[in-house]
Amino acid sequence: xxxxxxxxxxxxxxxxxxxxxxxxxxxxxxxxxxxAVVAVMVALVAVLVYGSREAIxxxxxxxxxxxxxxxxxxxxxxxxxxxxxxxxxxxxxxxAVPLGLGxxxxxxQQAPGWLRAPVAQLIELLAAIPSIIYGFWGLIVLVPLxxxxxxxxxxxxxxxxxxxxxxxxxxxxxxxxxxxxxxxxPTVTAISRDSIAAVPRSQKEAALSIGATDWxxxxxxxxxxxRSGIIAGIVLGLxxxxxxxxxxxxxxxxxxxxxxxxxxxxxxIASLIANDFFEVANPTEVPALLEAGLILLVITLVIxxxxxxTLARFQAGRGVGAE
Amino acid sequence: MSSGSAGTxxxxxxxxxxQPVIQRQKRGRGPMIAVIAVVIVVILVVVVGWQAGWxxxxxxxxxxxxxxxxxQTLNGAGSTLVAPLMIAWSLAYSDSTVNYASVGSGAxxxxxxxxxxDFGASDAPLNPAQRADIPSPGVVTFPESAGAAVPIYNLPGxxxxxxxxxxxxxxxxxxxxxNWNNSVLQGVNPGVTLPNAAIVVVxxxxxxxxxxxxxxxxxxxNATWASTLGHxxxxxxxxxxxxxxxxxxxxxxxxTADAIGYVDxxxxxxxxxxxxxxxxxxxxxxxxxxxxxxxxxxxxxxTFPSAxxxxxxxxxxNAPGAHDYPLATFTxxxxxxxxxxxYGSSYSQAKAQALVDFLSWIVSATGQSYSAPLxxxxxxxxxxxxxxxxxxxxxxxxxxxSACAPS
Numbered sequence: 001x002x003x004x005x006x007x008x009x010x011x012x013x014x015x016x017x018x019x020x021x022x023x024x025x026x027x028x029x030x031x032x033x034x035x036a037v038v039a040v041m042v043a044l045v046a047v048l049v050y051g052s053r054e055a056i057x058x059x060x061x062x063x064x065x066x067x068x069x070x071x072x073x074x075x076x077x078x079x080x081x082x083x084x085x086x087x088x089x090x091x092x093x094x095x096a097v098p099l100g101l102g103x104x105x106x107x108x109q110q111a112p113g114w115l116r117a118p119v120a121q122l123i124e125l126l127a128a129i130p131s132i133i134y135g136f137w138g139l140i141v142l143v144p145l146x147x148x149x150x151x152x153x154x155x156x157x158x159x160x161x162x163x164x165x166x167x168x169x170x171x172x173x174x175x176x177x178x179x180x181x182x183x184x185x186p187t188v189t190a191i192s193r194d195s196i197a198a199v200p201r202s203q204k205e206a207a208l209s210i211g212a213t214d215w216x217x218x219x220x221x222x223x224x225x226x227r228s229g230i231i232a233g234i235v236l237g238l239x240x241x242x243x244x245x246x247x248x249x250x251x252x253x254x255x256x257x258x259x260x261x262x263x264x265x266x267x268x269i270a271s272l273i274a275n276d277f278f279e280v281a282n283p284t285e286v287p288a289l290l291e292a293g294l295i296l297l298v299i300t301l302v303i304x305x306x307x308x309x310t311l312a313r314f315q316a317g318r319g320v321g322a323e
Numbered sequence: 324m325s326s327g328s329a330g331t332x333x334x335x336x337x338x339x340x341x342q343p344v345i346q347r348q349k350r351g352r353g354p355m356i357a358v359i360a361v362v363i364v365v366i367l368v369v370v371v372g373w374q375a376g377w378x379x380x381x382x383x384x385x386x387x388x389x390x391x392x393x394x395q396t397l398n399g400a401g402s403t404l405v406a407p408l409m410i411a412w413s414l415a416y417s418d419s420t421v422n423y424a425s426v427g428s429g430a431x432x433x434x435x436x437x438x439x440x441d442f443g444a445s446d447a448p449l450n451p452a453q454r455a456d457i458p459s460p461g462v463v464t465f466p467e468s469a470g471a472a473v474p475i476y477n478l479p480g481x482x483x484x485x486x487x488x489x490x491x492x493x494x495x496x497x498x499x500x501x502n503w504n505n506s507v508l509q510g511v512n513p514g515v516t517l518p519n520a521a522i523v524v525v526x527x528x529x530x531x532x533x534x535x536x537x538x539x540x541x542x543x544x545n546a547t548w549a550s551t552l553g554h555x556x557x558x559x560x561x562x563x564x565x566x567x568x569x570x571x572x573x574x575x576x577x578x579t580a581d582a583i584g585y586v587d588x589x590x591x592x593x594x595x596x597x598x599x600x601x602x603x604x605x606x607x608x609x610x611x612x613x614x615x616x617x618x619x620x621x622x623x624x625x626t627f628p629s630a631x632x633x634x635x636x637x638x639x640x641n642a643p644g645a646h647d648y649p650l651a652t653f654t655x656x657x658x659x660x661x662x663x664x665x666y667g668s669s670y671s672q673a674k675a676q677a678l679v680d681f682l683s684w685i686v687s688a689t690g691q692s693y694s695a696p697l698x699x700x701x702x703x704x705x706x707x708x709x710x711x712x713x714x715x716x717x718x719x720x721x722x723x724x725s726a727c728a729p730s
Contacts, residue, residue, distance in 0.1 A: 071530070072555040139578065147579075167521045169579065171564045254528035254565025265564050275567055278427035279530030279556065283456050286433070 045297070052291035054284070063291060069256040069272070071280065076288035078295055080258045084266040085299070087259065088173060088248065089241040092180035096237055099181075100188030101230065105218055107189075108196045120193060127186035135247035138179040143170035143251060146178075151263060165261040169253075174262040176252035180244055184237035191236060195229020196222055228311050235307040242300055245270040269296040393418070395677035400424040401431015401444030403568060404532055404587050405654045408468055409444065411693045412685050419677040428556065429530050435462060435657045438666055441678050443657040446470075446532015447556050448634035460661045463630035465713045466653035467685055469639075469700035471616045472536045473591050473598040473650065476583045477576050478503065478518065485599040486511045486608040489544025489649070492601070495522055495583060496541060497548060498562035503581060511602075518581070525575050525584035528565025530556040536652040537585045540640050570594075588616070589698035603649040604641050611648045616700045619647035624705070630713040631660060651700070658682065663720035675719040682717075686710040 055063065059076055066077020103123065107116050147170030154164045154174075199222050207221035223230070245268075253265025254275055267275075269292050280286055397419050399409065406425035413421035426434070428445035435443030436456050448464060449457070474487055491508055494500035500508065503517045527534045539554040552558050564582075566575040569590040576584040577596055588611050591598045600608035609615055619642035628634055639651045659665035662675045684690050691701040702710065717724060 068559065070559040071557050072553065073559070139574075143578070169521075169523050169564065171575070171579070249528075249567060254567070255560065255563065256565075267565075275528040275565065276530065276557070279429040280433070282450070282452050282557075283433070283436075284452070285557075 045294075048290055048294040048297065052287045052294050055287035055291040058284070059288070059291075063288070064295075067258060071276075071282040071285040071288075074282065074284055076285070076291075078269070078292055080256055081267050081269040081272045081292060082295065082299070083258050084173065084252070085242060085268040085270070085296070087266070088177045088180055088252070088268060089238055091174070091177035091262075092184050092241045093234065093238055095178070095181035096184035096188050096241075097234055100185045100233070100237070101192055103185075103189045104192035104196055104230075105222075107193055109214065109218060109222070120190075123186050123189045123193075125186075127190060131183065131244055131247045134179055134183050135250035138175060138247060138251040142175055142178060146170045146172075146175050155263070163262050166263040168263045171251055171253040171265060172263045173252060173259045173266045176248050176266070176268075177262075179247050179251055180241040183244060183247065184241050187237040187240055188233045191233030192226070192230045195226040195233070198229070199225045227314060231307060231311055231314075235304060238303060239300060242303070243270055243296070244268075245274045249274050269293070269299075393673075395419040395674050397421045397441045397674070397678055397681055398424070398439075399431075399442040399444060399656075400426050400434045400440045402428045402446050402532060402654060404428075404446050404470065404589075405444050405468060405699075407589070407697050408693060408699050411697060412690060415693065416681060416684060418684075419681055421681060427529065428532050432657070435659075438659075441658070441662070441674075442682070444654065445657070446652065446654045447535035448637060448655055449657070450555070450635055451633070454633065454635075458665070460659065460664050461631050462657040463660050463713050463717065464632075464634045464655055464657055465630060465686075465710045466702060466706055467656045467682075467710070468691075468694055469616065469620055469651060469653050469702065470698075471588045471611050471619075471648055471651045471700070472533050472540070472585050473588050473611050474583060474585050474601065475573065475576050475591050475596045475598045477578075477580055477597070479580050481515060481517075483512075483515050484597070484610060485515065486602065487599045488602040489540060493541040493545030493548045496524060496526070496560070496563070497545070497552075498524070511608075520581040523579050523582040524563030525566055525572055525579070525582050526558070526560050526563045527572060528567050531569075532556060532652070532654065533569060533585060533587050534558060536640070536650060539638060540650050543641055592698050601649055603645075603647055604643060605645045607645055609646065609648045611650070613695055613698065613700055615646050615648040616651045617703070618642075618644055619649070619651040620653075620700065620706070621703045622647050623651070627706075627709050630716060653706075656682070658717060660716070661718045661720065663718075672719045672722075672724075675717070676724050679714055679717050679724045682714045683711070686714070 055076065059066075063076060063078055065079060066075060067079045068075050068077055069080065070076075107120055107123075111119070147168060151164070151168030151170065151172075151174070155168055158164050203221050203225055204217055207217045212220065248268050249271040252267060252271060254267055254271060255265035256267055256272070257264075259266040273289050273293055273296075276285060277289055280289070399421065400423065402409075403425045406423065409423040409425075413423055423444075424434075424440075428447060431440075431443040431445050432449065432453050434440045436453070436458070438458070443462075444467075449462075474492060476485060478485075487508075488511060491500065491511070494507075501522055502519065503522055504519045505517075509515075509517050535554060535556045538548075538552065538558050542549040542552075542554045552561070564575060564579075566572045566584070569586045572584040572586050573590050573594045573596055576582045577594070586596075588598075590596075598611070600610045602608050620639045622644040623639035623642040625637050625639055627637065634655065637653070639653065641649045642651065658678065662670050662678065663672065686702060686707055691707070693699075694701045715723075
């Protein structure tokens with residue numbers, strides 16, 4: 001480094017000076033943006049808590065274990081709707097995860113090159129379809145199909161399990177779960193596909209070089225590496241299923257009782273709020289509905305946090321941190 | 324918040340030159356715990372704020388002179404059932420701008436309770452709990468139109484109008500009559516071959532004035548219903564599929580073979596869905612139409628409570644006339660008895676006058692002439708007389724308003 005060099009290499013000092021004002025401005029901007037997002041979240045919780053205070057006060061813990069919802073009798077219990085929400089979401093995931101993951105594996109591992117991009121984009125388009133459209137499709141196409149073709153068969157051959165009892169009319173928990181699974185599939189597929197595509201080539205080549213079959217490569221080299229992304233996809237799909245409102249309201253049959261079979265009419269927390277909020281029969285129902293909303297929020301948060309903890313444990317345990 | 328230290332250079336706590344320090348962010352529970360902490364703090368703040376008494380409203384009153392009510396805007400909200408008629412009224416009325424939000428009867432009642440609208444509309448009268456919630460000086464209740472609930476059904480291949488008794492409808496909705504070829508149902512429908520098919524019961528999933536009428540009728544007809552389920556805008560249904568709104572019930576019944584539902588007559592007629600005849604107290608089976616609903620309301624001749632009284636048990640069900648339809652109902656408006664006192668000084672006398680003028684117009688012969696083409700039932704003369712007296716009793720800070728009305 002000669003002393004009379006007219007263009008000295010920049011030191012960290014000069015860099016800092018040049019960019020200071022811009023940095024400060026940028027910092028303020030992003031801080032404001034973050035504060036706004038946090039404020040919205042905080043306001044959301046605040047409104048739910050504030051609005052449901054009367055219900056929390058008068059009903060106490062009974063809200064969490066009461067099995068009836070009867071506004072005229074001032075009896076409010078979350079159980080039928082919590083069961084409805086968790087049951088439909090669980091069945092939806094049981095269907096969506098194998099299908100979505102299978103599609104993601106095919107699209108990244110087996111599909112010919114010309115097929116990958118168009119099909120992947122098609123699946124991502126599915127995720128952009130508004131839920132009410134899925135609801136219409138469910139009501140017009142799926143409900144008659146379930147009522148006349150699928151459910152009588154299920155009732156005939158699987159009726160003994162107890163899951164498929166009663167008179168199948170198509171508007172029930174099973175149909176709602178199917179609509180939810182169709183809505184969750186694109187989310188599961190898109191995110192799993194991205195994370196599987198990010199698995200380094202060397203990982204697969206190493207497995208292939210020791211003579212692994214396609215299945216073994218996928219099972220032992222690819223899926224463990226992409227696991228955190230796949231779990232993220234499943235959690236996002238679950239999030240969509242838990243909170244879905246309109247599509248469920250159209251096909252679930254809207255009955256305020258614990259489903260006794262998959263052919264029972266039911267109600268999720270979201271559909272309960274959509275159905276009842278604008279037509280409360282009793283002023284005390286409004287705080288009860290807000291408390292139901294609060295519980296839906298808690299369920300969603302618990303599942304999300306649980307998924308994150310699981311993920312963190314995986315990463316800590318395996319030392320494999322694929323994003 | 325300006326730091327003021329723009330000129331001073333940042334403190335240089337540097338690592339030895341050129342050694343970039345990359346802080347690997349630890350992804351873990353830290354941030355999550357912070358979020359949870361924030362949420363808890365917020366909950367605490369909210370609880371404290373609530374107990375400190377948020378949203379205390381103050382009101383003052385002022386008396387003004389009579390102002391001609393031109394260019395005023397009136398806002399109403401509530402019943403979806405009466406919305407088509409309300410919209411026709413607001414388009415036809417020219418003295419003031421009238422906005423009507425079709426948000427549902429329950430929301431209409433909470434909006435008038437919260438003083439966010441000038442009038443609320445509901446198909447069911449205020450129940451005791453809702454009435455207790457209305458702030459001082461209270462509201463007047465009056466019917467502005469009428470309608471009827473009809474049983475709609477979807478039985479492919481059957482074109483004859485089915486007949487129902489109140490007892491049959493109650494048993495279907497209680498879940499004790501489950502098949503269309505039930506001998507009792509077949510008995511009142513001789514000549515019709517009813518299918519051997521399970522009845523798919525459809526009811527409202529939201530609270531509804533139509534449900535109020537339907538359950539009130541079933542309570543009159545069936546003792547079990549009256550003692551276990553009663554009458555209200557929301558029923559703890561023992562069986563059936565819930566659908567949202569009159570249109571939701573109509574759509575579900577139309578798309579579901581072997582279904583039965585109930586809707587307001589204007590939805591049945593405008594959607595062309597089959598609806599059954601219902602037996603009235605004289606034993607005749609009546610297919611609802613504007614004429615026999617109107618005569619039912621006239622013959623039922625209900626005693627109106629005072630305008631500020633309890634309307635919950637006002638009923639025009641099971642009218643005594645031989646050709647009266649048994650499932651008729653009023654639909655109601657709620658307006659503050661004294662808008663000046665209720666809304667405070669920001670509510671001008673001109674606006675109160677405009678409100679009274681609009682209400683007078685909708686119950687007038689001109690206003691009521693919009694009913695029949697939309698399948699609503701015009702008010703009987705007794706109801707009109709009652710309504711006019713009620714509207715005339717609305718005051719502004721104690722002063723009567725009707726004297727100010729333009730011609």
